[in-house]
Amino acid sequence: xxxxxxxxxxxxKQQDRRDFMRAALxxxxxxxxxxxxxxxxxxxxxxxxxxxxxIKTPDNxxxxxxxxxxxxxxxxVCPVEALLLAxxxxxxxxxxxxxxxxxxxxxxxxxxxxxxxxxxxxALTHEINYPAESTMAFARLANPDTCLAVLGKGxxxxxxxxxxxxxxxxxxxxxxxxxxxxxxxxxxxxCDLCVRLCPIEIRIAQCEAGKPPxxxxxxxxxxxxxxxxPFTAANGEIRLTPKVLQGCVGCGVxxxxxxxxxxxxxxxxxxxxxxxxxxxx
Amino acid sequence: MxxxxxxxxxxxxKRVDKPLKRDLHPxxxxxxxxxxxxxxxxxxxxxxxxxxxxxxxxxxxxxxxxLIAINLLFVVxxxxxxQILEGALTASRFVGFHxxxxxxxxxxxxxxxxxxxxxxxxxxxxxxxxxxLGGRTFCSWVCPYHLLAEWAEVIHLRLEAKGWVNNHTFHxxxxxxxxxxxxxxxxxxxxxVFETLSPTGILSRALIYGPGLALIWVGLLxxxxxxxxxxxxxxxxxxxGITYGVVGLLSPLRVTYNATACHHEGDCxxxxxxxHVLDLTIRGRAPEIVNDVxxxxxxxxxxxxxxxxxxxxxxxxxLKKLL
Numbered sequence: 294x295x296x297x298x299x300x301x302x303x304x305x306k307q308q309d310r311r312d313f314m315r316a317a318l319x320x321x322x323x324x325x326x327x328x329x330x331x332x333x334x335x336x337x338x339x340x341x342x343x344x345x346x347x348i349k350t351p352d353n354x355x356x357x358x359x360x361x362x363x364x365x366x367x368x369x370v371c372p373v374e375a376l377l378l379a380x381x382x383x384x385x386x387x388x389x390x391x392x393x394x395x396x397x398x399x400x401x402x403x404x405x406x407x408x409x410x411x412x413x414x415x416a417l418t419h420e421i422n423y424p425a426e427s428t429m430a431f432a433r434l435a436n437p438d439t440c441l442a443v444l445g446k447g448x449x450x451x452x453x454x455x456x457x458x459x460x461x462x463x464x465x466x467x468x469x470x471x472x473x474x475x476x477x478x479x480x481x482x483x484c485d486l487c488v489r490l491c492p493i494e495i496r497i498a499q500c501e502a503g504k505p506p507x508x509x510x511x512x513x514x515x516x517x518x519x520x521x522x523p524f525t526a527a528n529g530e531i532r533l534t535p536k537v538l539q540g541c542v543g544c545g546v547x548x549x550x551x552x553x554x555x556x557x558x559x560x561x562x563x564x565x566x567x568x569x570x571x572x573x574x
Numbered sequence: 575m576x577x578x579x580x581x582x583x584x585x586x587x588k589r590v591d592k593p594l595k596r597d598l599h600p601x602x603x604x605x606x607x608x609x610x611x612x613x614x615x616x617x618x619x620x621x622x623x624x625x626x627x628x629x630x631x632x633x634x635x636x637x638x639x640x641l642i643a644i645n646l647l648f649v650v651x652x653x654x655x656x657q658i659l660e661g662a663l664t665a666s667r668f669v670g671f672h673x674x675x676x677x678x679x680x681x682x683x684x685x686x687x688x689x690x691x692x693x694x695x696x697x698x699x700x701x702x703x704x705x706x707l708g709g710r711t712f713c714s715w716v717c718p719y720h721l722l723a724e725w726a727e728v729i730h731l732r733l734e735a736k737g738w739v740n741n742h743t744f745h746x747x748x749x750x751x752x753x754x755x756x757x758x759x760x761x762x763x764x765x766x767v768f769e770t771l772s773p774t775g776i777l778s779r780a781l782i783y784g785p786g787l788a789l790i791w792v793g794l795l796x797x798x799x800x801x802x803x804x805x806x807x808x809x810x811x812x813x814x815g816i817t818y819g820v821v822g823l824l825s826p827l828r829v830t831y832n833a834t835a836c837h838h839e840g841d842c843x844x845x846x847x848x849x850h851v852l853d854l855t856i857r858g859r860a861p862e863i864v865n866d867v868x869x870x871x872x873x874x875x876x877x878x879x880x881x882x883x884x885x886x887x888x889x890x891x892x893l894k895k896l897l
Contacts, residue, residue, distance in 0.1 A: 316748045323771070323811055324755055330770035331763075355764050359685035362678050362693075363769055364665035365783055369652050378779060381788035385765040388664070388779055413665045413672055414682055415690035 330384030334358075339383040341391035342545055342560050344376055345399065345427035346409040346417035349565075360416035363388025367408035367417060373460045373471050375399045376408060392429075394545025394560050399429070401492045401544065402462040402471050404506050425493060425514035428565035430543025432487075432519065432558055434535050440557035441484035442521060442533045448484040451475050452550045459549050461490065464499075474550055485521055487535050487547035487558055493518035516540030516566075519547065539570050576861065578823060581869035584850055585819045587746030593861045601863060605834055618837055625882035633875025633888075637715050645718050648782050663716070663778035664769070665696060672696035676704070677817040678775065681768055684760035701821060709822020713808065713815055714847070714874035718781065719773040719792070723808055726796045730804050742803045744810045746850065753813040773807065774814060805847055815872075822869035826891035829867040829878065833860045836885040842877035852877060855885070866891075 301309070333339045334353070344367055348357040367390050368376045375397045376390040383389070390408070392399055401424040409417040421427055437443050453459065453474050460471035479486070488494055493514045496506055500513035518540040521533040535547075535558060543565055548556045583590050613621075647659045648666070660667045664678040674696030683689050704712060714720055733739040756768040769775055773795060776788040799806045808815060831854050838857040843849040851871045854860045867886075878886045 312745065315742070316744050319744060319810065320748050320751055320755070323752060324759075327756070327759075327767045327771045330767065331765070356686060359760075359764050359766060360682060360688070361766075362665040362674065362682050363766075363775055363779070364661040364663075364678075365779060366661040366665065366667065368783060369660050378783050380786040381770065381776070381791060385767065385770055387770050387788060388662075388775060411660075413661075413667075413674060413690075413692045413696055414686070415688070415692070419690075 330381075330387070333382065333384040333386065339379065339386040340562055341379070341386075342394050342430055342543070342562060344390050344392065344408045344417055345401075345406050345424070345429060345542070345544075346412075346419070346421050347429070348416060348418055349428065357416055358385055358389060360414050361389045362414045362416070364413065365390070366411040366413060370403070370407040370411045371399075372402040372407070373397060373400055373462075392545060394548040395556055396549070397459045398461075398545030398549040400461050400471070400546050402460075404512065423512055424544070425496070425512075425516075425540065425542060427542040427544070428567050430545070430560035430562050431564045431566060431569055432535075432537045432541050432543060432547050433561040434537070434557060435559045436553070436555065436557040437534065439553045439555070440535065441552060442535060443526075443557075445526070445530060445532045446484060448479050448481045448486065448552055451478050452486055452490075452552045461546065461550065462492075464495070483521075483533055484552060485533075486550045486552065488519050488521055490546055490550050491519050492544055492546055493540050493542060514540050518542065539566055541566055577866050577868070581819075581823050584848075584868045584870040585816055586750045587748070590850075590853065592859055595858075597861060598858070599862045602833060602860070605863070606857060609837075613837060618839060621837065621882045622839070622841070625880075631876075631879050633879050637874060638721065640715050641718070641721055644716055645778070645781055648778065652782055662775070662782050663718075664775050665693075671699060673700050675774075675814075676700055676821065677814040678766075678769065678772075680757070680817060681760045681766040684757060685764050685766050704818060704821045705824050706827070708825045708827035708873040709818045709820070709869060710815060710872040711822070711827070712818045713812075714872040717774050717814070718777040720808065720872075722777070722792070722796060723799060723805055726799045727805055730800045733800070734804075739801050744803070746810065748810050749812070749816060752811055753816045756813050768813060772812075772814070774812075808847055815870075819869050822871075825869070826893070827873065828889055828891060829871055829873060829875075830887050830889045831855055831860060831865045831867060832885050832887070833863050833865070834885070835883040836881075837883055839882075841880050841882065842886060845876040845880050847872055847874065847876075 343357065348360055350356045365378050368378060375392050377393060379386040379389050379391055381387050406421065409419060409421060434440060441448060455475045457475045459474045461474050462471045463477065466472055494517065496512060496514050497517060499505055506512040517538045519535055519537050522536040523531050524534050526532045543560050545560050547558045548560055551557050580590055648662060651657060651659045658669060663675055665674045672692050672695045674693055676697060679693060679697045730739065734741055759767040771791065773792045776792055780786060780789055795807050836855060838855060840855065842855055843852045846852050848870050851868045854865050854867065875888065878888060
């Protein structure tokens, strides 16, 4: 007994070394594997359209990622199910909510920013209370060559063809139950869906008619988000082009309802109405 | 105080020394002497067989039913929009009241460094709940990974019995090392690094919001546990276990061990996820006649079920006095 406790035999020493190496390998492996989660962030692959109120830090989403407890309560309260949770291929972004605007944009059906209210950690900051206060992104006419308005074209039929399942609130039909975009047909001389269906523009129209959403004057957006602006085409015709204005919150509805094959208008994640205003744009 | 010291040592992964003979409760010597030679190997086998005839794993059944019910409640609350238990295991609302998993909350606090009131409410509520219910009780009664790992363990033990796989053990201190590394990583990097790998969060979200690629990682872990090291993640890695273990230090709900009738055959240690907490049941290791099993115990009840002599019990300290 005394011998073995004072002087370890070579065999025991070797075994100890093997045990230590294995433990070190286990710790090193687990930690390295978890740190691989940074790669998608470094490559910018985890940059996504986030829910209203998501904390913004210049250049990255670190604070938002840190504050989010990855529980999905925001997902559960969204009436149009616009929020999805990221998978492990987005590394540290795992379990964090995002919006795929082309598939299902945030249309502020809830009026009250339910996701913000549901968030237990303030990752969706409680500093905002109304849709017009959000700064999710900023719309950008990415493909003017395909935009129906720019081409002087109208729209007959639905904005998106079945089996598209995206939902949108149409107040005229039912304020409480969002409808399928694919079920709504249009007959427009010039396509203006991005303006017509913009949640901010709809709110402004309601407020001007004296009927603010939920009867709450605070719901009235202070600035317009988008309008169609005349321009002279190459052949001398006067046509219309979407112009995004300082009230745009980047909810993604225009991207979702844009009838062209690839959306002509998309969400620019690098800017928002605040940065645009600050830059004087 | 012995309980705190022992619990902390066992949570940290330090070996608890055998008590000196003179430190043992004096009656224990008589108890041990009295057992000498009274039971033959045949008697022991008979006692065991007798017990197994009426053995139906009472606590395991209750535990599995509870674990499945809690996780299902999350699923149906969302699926049928009945709003009883909204969210996932990392954070939720129980009929509107905030709840936050203590380890997830800790990671968020360390990484974000700002704590909003809702998170404080959720954390304090859950802390109080587990102080009452035993701390690591979370592991065996709630964590969905624990259940899968228990099934993987059955396969591992069968393969091991056939000699097809070997169980590779680690120094239990690696869990403590990982705990501090993940805490530091959250603090320094500002990301909740551990959540990327946490099978508890991954499984809970997969159940509620649908499966994803992250399940591949959980599958790999289970394969490692089947073919390489028994209960690898829960025993040697998971920081959630330490967080709840520390909460359990304050808990009156414990498993107690009475040395009087114990045969010291070690059936309890063989089924235990954290067998070091049952080293007490080795002859000469228990300092008192009735001893509390340390806070690293997950209160799963497997030992209570398997013990042929009724030497292990669940006890809510102070309840007897109160009644």
